[in-house]
Amino acid sequence: MIETIHKPVILVVGLGSIGKRHVKNLRALFPDAYMVVCRHAPTEHDQDFVTQYIDKVVYDLNEAIALKPMAAILCNPAVYHVSIALQLAKNDIHLFIEKPLSNTLTDVEALITLCRQKKLVFMVGYNLRFSKTLDRARELIKRGAIGDILSAQVNTGQYLPDWRPGADYRKTVSAQQKMGGGVLLELSHELDYMCWLLGKPVEVFARLTSSGSLEIDVEDNADVFLTFQKNLMVSIHLDMLQRTACRQCKVVGALGTIIWDGVEDKLIVQSEKQEFSQSFCGAEDKNEMYKREIKHFFDSIRKGSPAMVTGVDALESLKIVLAARKSNQTREIVPL
Numbered sequence: 001m002i003e004t005i006h007k008p009v010i011l012v013v014g015l016g017s018i019g020k021r022h023v024k025n026l027r028a029l030f031p032d033a034y035m036v037v038c039r040h041a042p043t044e045h046d047q048d049f050v051t052q053y054i055d056k057v058v059y060d061l062n063e064a065i066a067l068k069p070m071a072a073i074l075c076n077p078a079v080y081h082v083s084i085a086l087q088l089a090k091n092d093i094h095l096f097i098e099k100p101l102s103n104t105l106t107d108v109e110a111l112i113t114l115c116r117q118k119k120l121v122f123m124v125g126y127n128l129r130f131s132k133t134l135d136r137a138r139e140l141i142k143r144g145a146i147g148d149i150l151s152a153q154v155n156t157g158q159y160l161p162d163w164r165p166g167a168d169y170r171k172t173v174s175a176q177q178k179m180g181g182g183v184l185l186e187l188s189h190e191l192d193y194m195c196w197l198l199g200k201p202v203e204v205f206a207r208l209t210s211s212g213s214l215e216i217d218v219e220d221n222a223d224v225f226l227t228f229q230k231n232l233m234v235s236i237h238l239d240m241l242q243r244t245a246c247r248q249c250k251v252v253g254a255l256g257t258i259i260w261d262g263v264e265d266k267l268i269v270q271s272e273k274q275e276f277s278q279s280f281c282g283a284e285d286k287n288e289m290y291k292r293e294i295k296h297f298f299d300s301i302r303k304g305s306p307a308m309v310t311g312v313d314a315l316e317s318l319k320i321v322l323a324a325r326k327s328n329q330t331r332e333i334v335p336l
Contacts, residue, residue, distance in 0.1 A: 007034040011069035011093070013061075013084060014076030015039050015046065016173075017164055018098055018125075022073050023053050025291050029298070038064040040076075065091050071121075071301060073294075074098060077173045078180035082107045089114045089122075096297045098125040100188050101314035103180035105322065112311040121300045123307035124314035126192040130292040133267040133282045137251070137260050138197050140269060145276035146253030149198060152234040154190050154249045156262075157242035160214055174240070175216040182218035184208065184321045187238040190249075191317045192309070194226065194234055197251065200316060201226040201234070205333045206324035211241060224324050227333075 010033045012023055019037070027035060036056045050057060058064050061084060071094040074081055078100050085095050086107060095115065101124050102108055115122040128134055141149065161169045173179040174186045195201070204226055208219040220240040227233055247262030256271030265282040300307045323334040 005034050005067060007032060009034045009036060009067050009069040011036045011038060011064050011067070011072040011088075013038045013064075013072060013074045015050075016075060019073075019075035020046075020049060021287070021290055022075060022294060023049075025287070025294050026073070027053050029291065029295055034067075036064055036067055036069060061087060065093070069093055071096065071298070078103050078185065079178070082111055085111055086114065089118060089120055092118055092120065094121045094297075094301050096123045096125065096294070097311075097314075099192070099314065099317075100180065100185040100321070101311065101318055103185060105315075105318065108311070108315055108318065112315065115311065119304070121297065121307055122311040123297045123300065124309050124311060125293065126189055126309045126314065126317070127289055127293045128189045128193050128262065129196055129308055130289045130296070131262065131265070131282070132284070132289075133265050133280060134193060134249075134260055134262070136267055136280055137249075137258050137269075140258060140276060141197060141251060141253075143276075145256065145269060145271050145273060146251065146258055147255030147272075148230075148253060149232055150252050150254060151232065152194065152198065152249065152251045154194065154234070154236040154238075156187055156190050156237065156247045157239035158245040159243045160216075160220065160240035162243075162245070163240075169214070170216060175214070175218060177218045181216075183220055183222050183238045183240050184224075184324060186240075188317050188321055190236050190238060191224070191320045192313065193249075194236065195313070195316055195320075198228055198232065198234065201228050201320065201336055203227045203333050203335045204320055204323045204327055206327040208325065208328040214240065222324070224320075226320070 010026055012019055015037050034055050037054050038058050038061055072088045074097040081097050082102050169175055174181045206224045209221045210219050214220050222238045224236040245263050249260045251258045259268040267280040269276055269278050271277045323336055327334045
């Protein structure tokens with residue numbers, strides 16, 4: 001017997017740390033929605049959370065689809081994203097997929113095409129685009145506050161055992177190659193927002209290493225060099241090793257410099273154009289950024305408009321990741 005539900009149904013696939021964050025935010029934004037979670041197996045360790053926030057838990061995707069959700073939030077490992085998303089899209093369900101979109105290119109373009117044909121909103125969770133300070137940086141760059149862009153440097157890292165306190169980091173998705181882990185995919189936020197700030201790169205050169213100190217089978221240290229139009233060079237350092245979390249981006253222009261600190265939520269602008277010189281501190285709870293992101297997804301569904309971070313955008317970041325891995329293997333520059 002098919003269950004009849006007289007409320008908007010929202011499906012969340014996966015209930016790890018990011019899944020729980022989205023569930024709590026969805027419940028706050030849409031208190032009357034019917035919240036369904038699809039997970040791979042029963043567990044008792046988070047039963048209090050399930051009781052408080054979730055209306056129904058299922059262990060089979062077809063059972064979830066039968067409940068006719070309007071939208072699905074995919075928070076499971078990246079290796080499963082595209083295959084599950086294809087099943088959902090075939091049933092006319094709007095898609096929000098946590099980053100990274102996938103760990104391979106297999107069926108990604110087919111998913112993008114299907115969503116386009118069915119006029120489904122397809123959004124990927126590169127949430128830093130919803131940072132007010134980073135958005136201000138982008139606005140100032142577009143307005144010419146620091147003139148023509150000459151170079152940019154990114155330094156992002158955090159000690160992997162601190163990512164999910166209380167969990168054995170070696171068993172997390174981030175630490176396992178077979179689950180789509182590794183610092184390049186896990187911190188591909190930086191690749192996404194640099195494309196958002198500066199456009200599409202034309203080539204990549206990279207060095208990836210595993211320090212051995214974390215006892216994991218993926219790279220924990222990466223240096224990626226992107227070349228954009230007009231020989232603009234961007235260097236991006238990513239690691240899982242820094243004991244003090246760091247997320248900084250410096251963009252150097254002909255008329256000044258913009259420095260963004262994602263940990264402190266600060267923006268510093270130094271410009272020969274005095275009207276642009278400023279220091280701006282967002283100082284907000286980072287969860288507000290996640291709320292804006294998920295609200296934007298549902299606003300896009302309501303308006304029938306494209307999301308800020310589309311499947312095409314996420315595909316570009318994935319192509320950079322795969323090109324970086326190829327460059328590391330061949331020791332050559334790889335065109336994009």
